[in-house]
Amino acid sequence: MIIREIRNFSLSQIADSGQCFRMNRLDSGAYRIIAFGKYLETMDLGDGRFQFSCSSDEYQKIWSEYFDLHTDYLDIGSLIPPDDAFLTAAIRFGRGMRILRQDPWETTVSFIISQRKSIPAIKTAIENLCRNFGTPMECNGNQYFAFPSAEQIACLNTGDIARCSLGYRDKYVAAAAQKAAGGGLNFSALLQADEETARTKLKSLYGIGDKVANCILLFGLHKMNAFPEDTWINRIIASEYGGSFPKDRYAGYLGIIQQYMFYYGRSLEYLQAAPLNIISNT
Protein backbone atom coordinates (compact mmCIF):
# COMPACT_ATOMS: atom_id res chain seq x y z
CA MET A 1 0.00 0.00 0.00
CA ILE A 2 1.45 3.34 -1.04
CA ILE A 3 0.31 6.97 -1.16
CA ARG A 4 1.22 9.38 -3.93
CA GLU A 5 0.48 13.05 -4.62
CA ILE A 6 -0.86 13.61 -8.13
CA ARG A 7 -2.11 16.91 -9.53
CA ASN A 8 -5.07 17.19 -11.92
CA PHE A 9 -5.97 13.54 -11.62
CA SER A 10 -9.53 12.27 -11.12
CA LEU A 11 -10.37 8.60 -10.71
CA SER A 12 -14.09 9.21 -11.21
CA GLN A 13 -13.53 11.16 -14.42
CA ILE A 14 -11.28 8.47 -15.84
CA ALA A 15 -13.66 5.68 -14.79
CA ASP A 16 -16.64 7.43 -16.38
CA SER A 17 -14.87 8.51 -19.53
CA GLY A 18 -15.79 5.48 -21.64
CA GLN A 19 -12.20 4.58 -22.48
CA CYS A 20 -11.86 1.65 -20.07
CA PHE A 21 -14.39 -0.97 -19.02
CA ARG A 22 -12.72 -2.79 -16.11
CA MET A 23 -12.38 0.18 -13.76
CA ASN A 24 -15.25 0.19 -11.31
CA ARG A 25 -16.16 2.08 -8.16
CA LEU A 26 -16.46 -0.04 -5.01
CA ASP A 27 -18.80 0.65 -2.09
CA SER A 28 -15.80 1.91 -0.10
CA GLY A 29 -15.33 4.71 -2.64
CA ALA A 30 -12.13 3.14 -3.95
CA TYR A 31 -11.80 2.09 -7.60
CA ARG A 32 -10.89 -1.43 -8.66
CA ILE A 33 -8.89 -1.77 -11.85
CA ILE A 34 -7.93 -4.98 -13.60
CA ALA A 35 -5.36 -4.50 -16.33
CA PHE A 36 -2.31 -6.33 -17.67
CA GLY A 37 -3.36 -9.30 -15.52
CA LYS A 38 -2.90 -7.17 -12.37
CA TYR A 39 -5.41 -6.09 -9.73
CA LEU A 40 -5.34 -2.61 -8.24
CA GLU A 41 -7.49 -0.74 -5.74
CA THR A 42 -6.95 3.00 -5.60
CA MET A 43 -8.68 5.73 -3.63
CA ASP A 44 -8.79 9.51 -3.70
CA LEU A 45 -7.79 10.69 -0.20
CA GLY A 46 -8.35 14.38 -1.00
CA ASP A 47 -5.89 17.25 -1.42
CA GLY A 48 -4.35 15.54 -4.44
CA ARG A 49 -3.35 12.44 -2.46
CA PHE A 50 -4.13 8.95 -3.75
CA GLN A 51 -3.74 5.54 -2.16
CA PHE A 52 -2.67 2.58 -4.29
CA SER A 53 -2.87 -1.06 -3.17
CA CYS A 54 0.41 -2.03 -4.77
CA SER A 55 4.12 -1.89 -4.08
CA SER A 56 6.19 1.13 -4.98
CA ASP A 57 7.93 -1.00 -7.57
CA GLU A 58 4.67 -2.10 -9.26
CA TYR A 59 3.37 1.47 -9.18
CA GLN A 60 6.48 2.65 -10.94
CA LYS A 61 6.58 -0.13 -13.52
CA ILE A 62 2.88 -0.48 -14.33
CA TRP A 63 0.40 1.99 -12.90
CA SER A 64 2.12 5.36 -13.30
CA GLU A 65 2.57 4.37 -16.93
CA TYR A 66 -1.01 3.08 -17.22
CA PHE A 67 -2.41 6.39 -15.96
CA ASP A 68 -0.05 8.35 -18.21
CA LEU A 69 1.16 10.37 -15.24
CA HIS A 70 4.26 11.63 -17.04
CA THR A 71 2.27 13.79 -19.47
CA ASP A 72 1.38 17.37 -18.57
CA TYR A 73 -2.23 17.76 -19.67
CA LEU A 74 -2.41 21.37 -18.49
CA ASP A 75 -0.47 22.56 -21.54
CA ILE A 76 -3.33 21.51 -23.80
CA GLY A 77 -5.66 24.14 -22.34
CA SER A 78 -3.48 26.87 -23.79
CA LEU A 79 -4.41 25.72 -27.31
CA ILE A 80 -8.08 26.57 -26.86
CA PRO A 81 -9.14 29.95 -28.27
CA PRO A 82 -11.03 31.97 -25.63
CA ASP A 83 -14.09 32.29 -27.87
CA ASP A 84 -14.57 28.51 -27.91
CA ALA A 85 -16.89 28.37 -24.92
CA PHE A 86 -17.66 24.68 -25.30
CA LEU A 87 -14.06 23.44 -25.24
CA THR A 88 -13.12 25.92 -22.53
CA ALA A 89 -15.90 24.53 -20.35
CA ALA A 90 -15.13 20.94 -21.35
CA ILE A 91 -11.50 21.19 -20.27
CA ARG A 92 -12.42 22.88 -17.02
CA PHE A 93 -15.01 20.18 -16.36
CA GLY A 94 -12.69 17.25 -17.16
CA ARG A 95 -9.35 18.57 -15.94
CA GLY A 96 -8.63 15.29 -14.09
CA MET A 97 -8.87 13.29 -17.31
CA ARG A 98 -6.06 11.05 -18.59
CA ILE A 99 -5.70 8.98 -21.72
CA LEU A 100 -4.83 5.58 -20.29
CA ARG A 101 -2.09 3.43 -21.76
CA GLN A 102 -4.07 0.22 -21.97
CA ASP A 103 -3.23 -3.20 -23.33
CA PRO A 104 -3.77 -3.04 -27.13
CA TRP A 105 -5.33 -6.50 -27.41
CA GLU A 106 -7.84 -5.86 -24.61
CA THR A 107 -8.63 -2.47 -26.13
CA THR A 108 -9.19 -4.01 -29.55
CA VAL A 109 -11.68 -6.57 -28.28
CA SER A 110 -13.37 -4.08 -25.97
CA PHE A 111 -14.06 -1.56 -28.70
CA ILE A 112 -15.17 -4.22 -31.18
CA ILE A 113 -17.73 -5.16 -28.53
CA SER A 114 -18.61 -1.50 -27.93
CA GLN A 115 -20.35 -0.92 -31.26
CA ARG A 116 -24.06 -0.23 -30.81
CA LYS A 117 -23.89 -1.02 -27.09
CA SER A 118 -24.30 1.17 -24.02
CA ILE A 119 -21.34 1.45 -21.65
CA PRO A 120 -23.00 -0.69 -18.92
CA ALA A 121 -23.77 -3.37 -21.53
CA ILE A 122 -20.17 -3.28 -22.79
CA LYS A 123 -18.90 -3.80 -19.23
CA THR A 124 -21.23 -6.76 -18.76
CA ALA A 125 -20.12 -8.42 -21.99
CA ILE A 126 -16.42 -7.94 -21.22
CA GLU A 127 -16.83 -9.27 -17.70
CA ASN A 128 -18.64 -12.33 -19.10
CA LEU A 129 -15.78 -12.90 -21.52
CA CYS A 130 -13.21 -12.66 -18.70
CA ARG A 131 -15.14 -14.91 -16.30
CA ASN A 132 -15.70 -17.59 -18.92
CA PHE A 133 -12.36 -17.61 -20.69
CA GLY A 134 -9.83 -15.50 -18.75
CA THR A 135 -7.27 -16.96 -16.36
CA PRO A 136 -8.46 -16.91 -12.73
CA MET A 137 -6.15 -14.83 -10.53
CA GLU A 138 -5.86 -13.77 -6.90
CA CYS A 139 -4.37 -10.68 -5.27
CA ASN A 140 -4.43 -10.03 -1.51
CA GLY A 141 -7.44 -12.31 -1.16
CA ASN A 142 -9.32 -10.74 -4.10
CA GLN A 143 -10.37 -13.20 -6.78
CA TYR A 144 -10.50 -11.91 -10.33
CA PHE A 145 -10.06 -12.93 -13.95
CA ALA A 146 -7.44 -11.68 -16.36
CA PHE A 147 -8.60 -10.54 -19.78
CA PRO A 148 -8.43 -13.61 -22.08
CA SER A 149 -5.48 -13.62 -24.46
CA ALA A 150 -5.85 -13.86 -28.23
CA GLU A 151 -4.73 -17.48 -27.98
CA GLN A 152 -7.40 -18.25 -25.37
CA ILE A 153 -10.13 -16.77 -27.57
CA ALA A 154 -8.81 -18.12 -30.86
CA CYS A 155 -9.52 -21.71 -29.84
CA LEU A 156 -13.20 -20.96 -29.10
CA ASN A 157 -16.06 -21.19 -31.55
CA THR A 158 -18.32 -18.21 -32.17
CA GLY A 159 -21.13 -19.85 -30.20
CA ASP A 160 -18.99 -19.87 -27.05
CA ILE A 161 -18.17 -16.21 -27.57
CA ALA A 162 -21.74 -15.24 -28.38
CA ARG A 163 -22.91 -16.60 -25.03
CA CYS A 164 -21.00 -13.75 -23.35
CA SER A 165 -23.67 -11.29 -24.59
CA LEU A 166 -21.58 -10.23 -27.57
CA GLY A 167 -24.43 -10.73 -30.02
CA TYR A 168 -23.47 -10.38 -33.67
CA ARG A 169 -19.98 -9.15 -32.69
CA ASP A 170 -18.92 -12.71 -31.82
CA LYS A 171 -17.57 -13.33 -35.30
CA TYR A 172 -15.60 -10.07 -35.26
CA VAL A 173 -13.87 -10.98 -31.99
CA ALA A 174 -13.19 -14.53 -33.21
CA ALA A 175 -11.61 -13.20 -36.41
CA ALA A 176 -9.40 -10.72 -34.53
CA ALA A 177 -8.27 -13.41 -32.09
CA GLN A 178 -7.34 -15.79 -34.88
CA LYS A 179 -5.45 -13.04 -36.64
CA ALA A 180 -3.55 -11.99 -33.51
CA ALA A 181 -2.83 -15.55 -32.37
CA GLY A 182 -1.60 -16.43 -35.84
CA GLY A 183 0.81 -13.50 -36.00
CA GLY A 184 -1.17 -11.54 -38.59
CA LEU A 185 -1.85 -8.80 -36.08
CA ASN A 186 1.29 -7.65 -34.27
CA PHE A 187 0.65 -5.03 -31.62
CA SER A 188 4.35 -4.40 -30.98
CA ALA A 189 4.66 -3.40 -34.62
CA LEU A 190 1.54 -1.22 -34.41
CA LEU A 191 2.94 0.59 -31.36
CA GLN A 192 6.02 1.47 -33.41
CA ALA A 193 4.09 2.28 -36.59
CA ASP A 194 2.87 5.75 -37.52
CA GLU A 195 -0.79 6.49 -36.92
CA GLU A 196 -1.99 6.08 -40.50
CA THR A 197 -0.20 2.76 -41.02
CA ALA A 198 -1.66 1.43 -37.79
CA ARG A 199 -5.15 2.69 -38.72
CA THR A 200 -5.02 0.99 -42.12
CA LYS A 201 -3.97 -2.28 -40.52
CA LEU A 202 -6.72 -2.15 -37.90
CA LYS A 203 -9.39 -1.30 -40.47
CA SER A 204 -8.40 -4.32 -42.52
CA LEU A 205 -9.82 -6.49 -39.73
CA TYR A 206 -13.39 -7.82 -39.98
CA GLY A 207 -15.70 -5.65 -37.86
CA ILE A 208 -13.36 -2.70 -37.37
CA GLY A 209 -14.32 0.55 -39.08
CA ASP A 210 -13.21 4.15 -38.64
CA LYS A 211 -14.60 4.74 -35.19
CA VAL A 212 -13.39 1.52 -33.53
CA ALA A 213 -9.98 1.84 -35.18
CA ASN A 214 -9.59 5.34 -33.78
CA CYS A 215 -10.55 4.15 -30.30
CA ILE A 216 -7.90 1.41 -30.48
CA LEU A 217 -5.34 3.91 -31.77
CA LEU A 218 -6.04 6.34 -28.94
CA PHE A 219 -6.77 4.11 -25.96
CA GLY A 220 -4.65 1.07 -26.83
CA LEU A 221 -1.77 2.40 -28.89
CA HIS A 222 -1.64 5.91 -27.40
CA LYS A 223 -1.67 7.62 -30.80
CA MET A 224 -2.68 11.01 -29.42
CA ASN A 225 -3.89 12.42 -32.71
CA ALA A 226 -6.63 9.81 -33.19
CA PHE A 227 -10.11 11.32 -33.05
CA PRO A 228 -12.93 8.78 -32.56
CA GLU A 229 -16.17 10.22 -33.93
CA ASP A 230 -19.12 8.50 -32.34
CA THR A 231 -22.74 9.55 -31.97
CA TRP A 232 -21.92 11.88 -29.08
CA ILE A 233 -19.05 13.64 -30.82
CA ASN A 234 -21.09 14.00 -34.01
CA ARG A 235 -23.96 15.54 -32.05
CA ILE A 236 -21.61 18.02 -30.39
CA ILE A 237 -19.92 18.96 -33.67
CA ALA A 238 -23.32 19.48 -35.28
CA SER A 239 -24.64 21.62 -32.46
CA GLU A 240 -21.57 23.54 -31.26
CA TYR A 241 -19.47 23.80 -34.42
CA GLY A 242 -22.00 23.97 -37.23
CA GLY A 243 -21.07 20.50 -38.44
CA SER A 244 -17.34 21.16 -38.88
CA PHE A 245 -14.78 20.89 -36.07
CA PRO A 246 -11.39 22.61 -36.63
CA LYS A 247 -9.22 19.52 -36.23
CA ASP A 248 -6.14 21.13 -37.79
CA ARG A 249 -5.92 23.55 -34.87
CA TYR A 250 -5.29 20.68 -32.45
CA ALA A 251 -2.93 18.50 -34.48
CA GLY A 252 -1.08 16.16 -32.17
CA TYR A 253 -3.62 16.57 -29.37
CA LEU A 254 -6.89 15.60 -31.05
CA GLY A 255 -7.27 12.49 -28.92
CA ILE A 256 -7.39 14.27 -25.58
CA ILE A 257 -9.50 17.07 -27.05
CA GLN A 258 -12.00 14.46 -28.21
CA GLN A 259 -12.02 12.91 -24.75
CA TYR A 260 -12.77 16.23 -23.06
CA MET A 261 -15.59 16.75 -25.57
CA PHE A 262 -17.01 13.27 -25.02
CA TYR A 263 -16.88 13.42 -21.22
CA TYR A 264 -18.37 16.90 -20.99
CA GLY A 265 -20.94 16.24 -23.71
CA ARG A 266 -22.33 13.25 -21.82
CA SER A 267 -22.40 15.09 -18.51
CA LEU A 268 -25.57 16.28 -16.86
CA GLU A 269 -24.04 19.75 -16.54
CA TYR A 270 -23.82 20.09 -20.30
CA LEU A 271 -27.06 18.33 -21.18
CA GLN A 272 -29.05 20.57 -18.87
CA ALA A 273 -27.66 23.65 -20.56
CA ALA A 274 -27.65 22.18 -24.07
CA PRO A 275 -30.07 23.12 -26.81
CA LEU A 276 -32.80 20.54 -27.33
CA ASN A 277 -31.40 19.32 -30.63
CA ILE A 278 -28.38 17.86 -28.81
CA ILE A 279 -30.60 15.51 -26.89
CA SER A 280 -33.18 14.70 -29.54
CA ASN A 281 -31.02 14.62 -32.63
CA THR A 282 -29.82 11.02 -32.60
Place this chain on the structure above:
DNA sequence: TGCCAGGCTTCAC
Protein backbone atom coordinates in the same frame (compact mmCIF):
# COMPACT_ATOMS: atom_id res chain seq x y z
C1' DT B 1 -42.64 -2.96 -23.29
C1' DG B 2 -40.23 -0.44 -26.31
C1' DC B 3 -36.38 2.29 -27.35
C1' DC B 4 -31.58 3.01 -27.69
C1' DA B 5 -26.69 2.05 -27.39
C1' DG B 6 -18.70 5.05 -28.00
C1' DG B 7 -20.97 1.06 -35.70
C1' DC B 8 -20.11 -2.24 -39.12
C1' DT B 9 -21.08 -5.12 -43.18
C1' DT B 10 -23.82 -6.05 -46.98
C1' DC B 11 -26.46 -4.96 -50.78
C1' DA B 12 -28.98 -2.05 -54.02
C1' DC B 13 -28.58 1.59 -57.06
Place this chain on the structure above:
DNA sequence: GTGAAGCATGGC
Protein backbone atom coordinates in the same frame (compact mmCIF):
# COMPACT_ATOMS: atom_id res chain seq x y z
C1' DG C 1 -19.23 5.87 -54.59
C1' DT C 2 -23.28 6.50 -51.72
C1' DG C 3 -27.21 5.45 -48.88
C1' DA C 4 -30.35 2.29 -46.60
C1' DA C 5 -31.20 -1.99 -44.28
C1' DG C 6 -30.15 -5.38 -40.95
C1' DC C 7 -27.93 -6.79 -37.04
C1' DA C 8 -28.10 -9.43 -31.04
C1' DT C 9 -28.66 -8.21 -26.69
C1' DG C 10 -28.56 -5.66 -22.27
C1' DG C 11 -30.00 -1.55 -19.69
C1' DC C 12 -33.20 1.83 -18.59
